Amino acid sequence: MTARHEQVADDLRRLIVAGTFAIGDRLPPETRLAVQYGVSTPTLREALEVLRAEGLIAKYQGRGNFVRRPSERLTYPGPPKAERVTVSSTDATATGVLAVRLGLPEGAPLTAYVCLSHRDDSRQSLTHVYVPRTAAPLTVASPWGDDLVTAAAGVPVATSNDQVTARFPTTAEAQSLRIGTRTPVLAIERTFTTADGRHVAYALLVLPGDRAEVVLITRLDTDQEAQQ
Amino acid sequence: MTARHEQVADDLRRLIVAGTFAIGDRLPPETRLAVQYGVSTPTLREALEVLRAEGLIAKYQGRGNFVRRPSERLTYPGPPKAERVTVSSTDATATGVLAVRLGLPEGAPLTAYVCLSHRDDSRQSLTHVYVPRTAAPLTVASPWGDDLVTAAAGVPVATSNDQVTARFPTTAEAQSLRIGTRTPVLAIERTFTTADGRHVAYALLVLPGDRAEVVLITRLDTDQEAQQ
DNA sequence: CAGTGGTCTAGACCACGCG
DNA sequence: GCGTGGTCTAGACCACTGT
Structure with a gap:
């Protein structure tokens, strides 16, 4: 059957x-x-x-x-294997879930960055990074957005909390990554937090499910990492 | 368009x-x-x-x-929210990738456990756990397989290395979880390692993409967790 | 231009769940 | 038995690619 x-x-x-x-x-x-x-x-x-x-x-x-050539899988987090990362930035405002995640009032000014990493003409990852708007000039970036966040936040960033889900890409995401709309993707929502507990940045990563994997290492004998 | x-x-x-x-x-x-x-x-x-x-x-x-009722999402790893976990066990042998992952010779005897967790008549997770065959009697288990592994391995388990990918379920997985074959799932391959570096167990978790998410917390100011 | 995949149509038949 | 979703058919038309 x-x-x-x-x-x-x-x-x-x-x-x-x-x-x-x-x-x-x-x-x-x-x-x-x-x-x-x-x-x-x-x-x-x-x-x-x-x-x-x-x-x-x-x-x-x-x-x-x-x-396809096998074992072209990229790992997150991990050393970026992309050859090139193209970054563009636009102004945005904190609305809805974005404002909640960043702990900002509705309508607060943000800067939105879009990072697209390539390798061998193959799209690897699509990252949207949202940080409170500052005058900070930003140049280079890692595909995961870490560089952008550390540069944009005035204070050191202590931890990032990542929520990984499996879903279908939006049409825009599918076009950017050059994958089908029916190819599952790993969607990762990152919230960056400073040592004093303030949320300073939010990022949305989309990785093609057919060429990416998320690796996490847990110590079992110590206390489990706290959940959000 | x-x-x-x-x-x-x-x-x-x-x-x-x-x-x-x-x-x-x-x-x-x-x-x-x-x-x-x-x-x-x-x-x-x-x-x-x-x-x-x-x-x-x-x-x-x-x-x-x-x-669906929203925010029914379960998080991995994290406190299991399942009401019931049904476990069955069968004998198996280490073949192919299984032998490699466990560092065992081809054909080594294993015990395979299948854990299916429920909640409100909704399937939550499907876990296959493979451990070297022992006479250890195993009773209760967490949906993620941790209990099974700690009970089956004679020595303490130090870390688990998890590889998370997004894909479609196999027909068997879809039937067990009562989801469609075109619903993306989070597939997690866990390798359990003791303090002396031996791989003592391997587990495959399948979580429905529409109701599960993987949470990982990374400290950015300290050294990044080493990759496999 | 010809060839390819992307999307859609308007049905058909089967298997399952419930009364 | 009836209504439901699960799967499949045999096409159609359009958009994109490379020559």
């Missing part, structure tokens, strides 16, 4: 790991694969969606489906 | 947060909603899939779509 698209995905996965389709190869067009497997095109696309979520293939509109 | 199913999702989301559809309410049948919005049923189902990934609604086959 396995679904048809799962059967197709299983067979294609077998062909890929067996090397019948080598790394970097383009798969046959979806229409032809659909005919070969005797399924309709939406069903075959479901199968490819599964493989894409596993990071086995990448789709490029107008070009085709390609076998 | 927004996709049709995104427009429909936006409108339904608006109706839900506005309270037109109250918490616990059943939405109209998908066929009727499709007619109302002037879209086909697959398109409308795509819209509902988006809302389900956001945790706004829950689907039950044969019954309908229901508005």
Whole structure:
């Protein structure tokens, strides 16, 4: 009682790991694969969606489906492996959840930074950083936003509290990261806190689920880290 | 140029947060909603899939779509909020990645535990724990597997290394958690290590992306936690 | 331009839940 | 049995890519 698209995905996965389709190869067009497997095109696309979520293939509109190089996974937090990070900044105001997270009054002036990290023409991460607006000039940044926050906050930043969830990307996020709207992403909401307990920055990281993972190390014999 | 199913999702989301559809309410049948919005049923189902990934609604086959109670999110790691945890155990052998992770020879005897945590008739987490086979009798367990590991390992467990990824559930996982196969999940691979550096247990946690989040707290002024 | 994926249609049939 | 969601079909049209 396995679904048809799962059967197709299983067979294609077998062909890929067996090397019948080598790394970097383009798969046959979806229409032809659909005919070969005797399924309709939406069903075959479901199968490819599964493989894409596993990071086995990448789709490029107008070009085709390609076998991905394995273990291209980036880890968060960790040394950024991006080749380039492009940053842009705009003025914004604290509204709704943003004001709550930063402990600021509604409408307070903010500066919003957008960091997009690349590597080998592959988008790695999309980060939005929100800090209270200051005159601080900001130049370079890490893909996770740490540099921006330490530079923007006048005082040292002590801890960051990260909430990691799995969801689908918004259309804007999918376009920025060049992933499908049905590819799961890791969404990380970071709240930066100073030693005296003030929240000084908020960041939203979006990492493609097919090429990123979050690593956390817990000491079990000591006390567990406190929850938010 | 927004996709049709995104427009429909936006409108339904608006109706839900506005309270037109109250918490616990059943939405109209998908066929009727499709007619109302002037879209086909697959398109409308795509819209509902988006809302389900956001945790706004829950689907039950044969019954309908229901508005979920918000902030039902469980956090990992953290105090388990499950009402019940059902555990079953079977014998297994270390094969492939399992042997590598545990540092055991291929074919070594293991005991596999499956923990399923519930709460209010809602599946919360599915955990597979693999430990070297011993005669240790194991009774109760936390949903994250910690209790099982500390009981099974003869020596104290010092740290756990967790790798968090976002992906789709397997059909078996989806059935166990009673979620759709297209609902993103947080998959956490835990490796338990003793103070002398031996890997003594391996666990795979699957948390529904629409009701779970991983929380990690990082101290920025001290040295970053070492990566694996 | 031709080929590719992105999205959508208007149905169909099956499995499940409940009365 | 009836209504529900789960899955699939066999197309269609558009947008994007590279020549």
